[in-house]
Amino acid sequence: MKTEHQPILDEQTRRVNLQQVINLLGPFLILAFVVMFFAIIMPGEVADTFFSAYNFKLILTQTVVVAIGSIGMTMIIVSGGIDLSVGSVVALTSVLGAVLIKSGSSMGMMILAVLATGGLIGLLNGVIISVFRMTPFIVTLGMLGIARGLTKRLADNQTVNLPDIALPSVGLLMADPDPNGYFVAPGIAVVIDLAIIMALVLNHSVFGRYIFAIGSNEATARLCGVRTRLVKLSVYTLSGVFFGLAGLMQFSRLRQGDPSTALGIELDIIAAVVIGGASLNGGTGSILGSMIGALTMAVLRSGSTQIDWPNYVQEIIIGTVIILAVGLDKWRQSRGRQ
Amino acid sequence: MSVPRLRITKVKKCFGATQALRDVSLVVGSGEVHALIGENGAGKSTLMKILSAAHSADGGEIQLDGQVFAPATPLEARSAGVAMIYQELSLVPHLSVEENILLGREPQRLGWIDRSERRRLALAALAKLNQQHLPLKVPVNQLSLAQQQMVEIARALVGSPRVLIMDEPTSSLTQVDTKNLFEVILRLRDSGVSIIYISHFLEECLELASHYTVLRDGESVGMGRMTREALPGIMRLLVGRELSEVYPRVPHSVGATLLEVTQLRGVLKPRNVSFQLRAGEILGIAGIIGAGRTETLRALFGLDPQIGGEVKLRGSSCNRATPRAWLQKRVGYLSENRKEEGLMLGRSISDNLLLSNLHPCATGGFINRRRQDRLASSWMSTLGVKARNSAQNISDLSGGNQQKVALGRLLHHDAEILLLDEPTRGIDVGSKAQIYQIIGQLAAAGKSVIFISSYLPELLGVCDTIGVMCRGTIRTIRPAPEWTEHSIIATAIGQDEN
DSSP: OOOTTHHHHHHHHHHHHHHHHHHHHHHHHHHHHHHHHHHHHSOHHHHHHHTSHHHHHHHHHHHHHHHHHHHHHHHHHHTTOOOOOHHHHHHHHHHHHHHHHHTTOOHHHHHHHHHHHHHHHHHHHHHHHHTSOOOHHHHHHHHHHHHHHHHHHHTTTSOBOOOGGGHHHHHGGGOOOOSSSSOOOHHHHHHHHHHHHHHHHHHHBHHHHHHHHHHHOHHHHHHTTOOHHHHHHHHHHHHHHHHHHHHHHHHHHHTSBOTTTTTTHHHHHHHHHHHTTOOTTSSOOOHHHHHHHHHHHHHHHHHHHHHTOOHHHHHHHHHHHHHHHHHHHHHHHHHHHO | OOOOSEEEEEEEEEETTEEEEEEEEEEEOTTOEEEEEOOTTSSHHHHHHHHTTSSOOSEEEEEETTEEOOOSSHHHHHHHTEEEEOSSOOOOTTSBHHHHHTTTOOOEETTEEOHHHHHHHHHHHHHHTTOTTSOTTSBGGGSOHHHHHHHHHHHHHTTOOSEEEEESTTTTOOHHHHHHHHHHHHHHHHTTOEEEEEOSOHHHHHHHOSEEEEEETTEEEEEEEOOGGGHHHHHHHHHOOOOOSOOOOOOOOOOSEEEEEEEEEOSSSOSBEEEEEETTOEEEEEOOTTSSHHHHHHHHTTSSOOOEEEEEETTEEOTTOOHHHHHHTTEEEEOSOIIIIISOTTSBHHHHHHTTOOGGGEETTEEOHHHHHHHHHHHHHHHTOOSSOTTSBGGGSOHHHHHHHHHHHHHHTTOSEEEEESTTTTOOHHHHHHHHHHHHHHHHTTOEEEEEOSOHHHHHHHOSEEEEEETTEEEEEEEGGGOOHHHHHHHHTTOSOO
16 A cells, blocks of 8 residues: 655665665675685785685584584574583583493484483573573573583593594594585585574574564563563573584594583684674574674684684684674664664 | 443552552443543552553452453453553564564464564554554664554554553654544544553543543542543642641752753753752752653763753853763762662662762772771761661662662762752652751752652742753743642643643
């Protein structure tokens, strides 16, 4: 039905659409900026290796763990929460995988156990946060310590080595890409599939709508009959399963159980989600953005390593990029409001 | 005789020791707009929260179309056909128009949202309001206030409610938007929806409603047909209490102008506020909630942006001064929000008393504990604060004693001008009398006070001058003896003959 207001409101819709495109473009811009930065700064022969197709496939493989983690983290952050226990959960589940394989369990059983453990820890986080109404930051900070401690106990505080015969099947998910052919690690396909499914869930399912509603205004969501506690609990549990999956990938990549692995990886994951356009206040964020964010983090790490910068330079540069990304987001939002 | 749409009989509700609702009865017919009128704190919000199941009643009965209505959750109330539109918009800012309208009742197939059905339902709800031109995909935080209000109403209309409750829907709307809203309300009424319309503005009630009920101190004290002839009676019911408290008057005289505010404008409110404050003057500001009284002080004190206008202190311009700058000029502000803004709950009495001026008890940047305690203790005895000692946690104290500490901070700061926002809200009668006494003594010492209050007898009893605000502007300023409760209320709700 046409009314005389139509042109103005079409304008409003168009402006918002444009803004959404810009928001989506933001993470890509940051990635492009990082790539260009390396292109300019790298000496010729290093650049040739860095910008090869093989290295790109390698970077993709290195992205897998952080990318899966940031799919779960995106859900949590959109709902207005945070999870600091990811690194410990990744370590716990990867060591659990190693212990199980070493004791002769089948691949299928091992995968099931790893995912269930991740989900269980997420469920525990979710129950404490939503039923006992404690702050996610504190609850998951506590869980960070608990899970890391359990990991060390499980591994007897040393690396869990596998029999040689088990190595190829364990390592398959995160196998090195074929330098000349088309083969990439199956883990990459898992990430892409999971990202597509979760993007659909966040944008097209009732569950997804409720996650956004709770992060944006929890009081209103409850007033509209949304079961906010159940939704939050489900978010943490489902994310826990994803963190278990990330642990599986880490195990596959290391082909051993290392109780000190993935230390501080939660910060990379949170950075990826924030670079991807999510706000730590909740209510905004996207899976696609977080995936680009995860890729950006991997490119930064890989590039810094190949230039042969010492570790401390890496840390400083990554820290700077995170602050720049959030600054860009703030600026974008204040522009959008005018 | 037909069964009324909604019948509320002798409903009661207590919060701890406070009796919010004593005895409220209300009858609304189908297709009727019913005005619910009452002062701030009369119990309107509590009653509406019971209807929407945010609270449950302690006694009495509610019937909806002859059936007992006792919903346990907001969702149940909505499914039974009672929908509520809140005074503060309660939309989810990041979600789009159609997502907000269907929030909590999304059309779905196995958990996946049926987008075309959602679009159809949202459009149908908007069409009832003749608002189908609203952009469905735009996040609501991009819309104007009036558009957001339409989204809010549309959400209430999903599922065809039988009773629609609107709480002060025009308080943030412009005149044109208000006119549109009225058309919408009348259209809904004609389609058979019963509407409970809560408003301070009698003129609006007269235009919309066929019947009214007046609430006062948690009781329904009058009801009848809403006609122009009924207005004087309603006004009497609204005021209807005696000047039971005594206001100790400290003799003082008014001197030269200190603070001059001209056409002050904030982001939304105030719209246009001008006044002068003289030395030794107590200036009261009256008005209903939402008139912009607090916003005026906040914009003046630099807590909210000052968009326009001129502020002068002793003849020199002080536009957009920060709170810190005002404090340095010895102008202090007491927040109406004691718990969240006025005090640091969890810290000691002395921390709260001395925060804005720590110099007297510090040497070289380090605080001397003993001097701090001595200073705080002397203020506590001056103010009559009842507590174990100055190290006691402020949250252990009663509201009255907390407020005396908050006010004491301004005294310790030796403020010359005190901006007091609802200084007596929620405290006992004895503490109130002490605070009136302190205000009077300040004026006698040549200091100036701006005193915001929703309680008219205290304004009339304490102030030298009273300005009445309505919709973001000070409508009239007059010496206090020239005001009556009746004339203040009439001005505050836009019923004066200006």
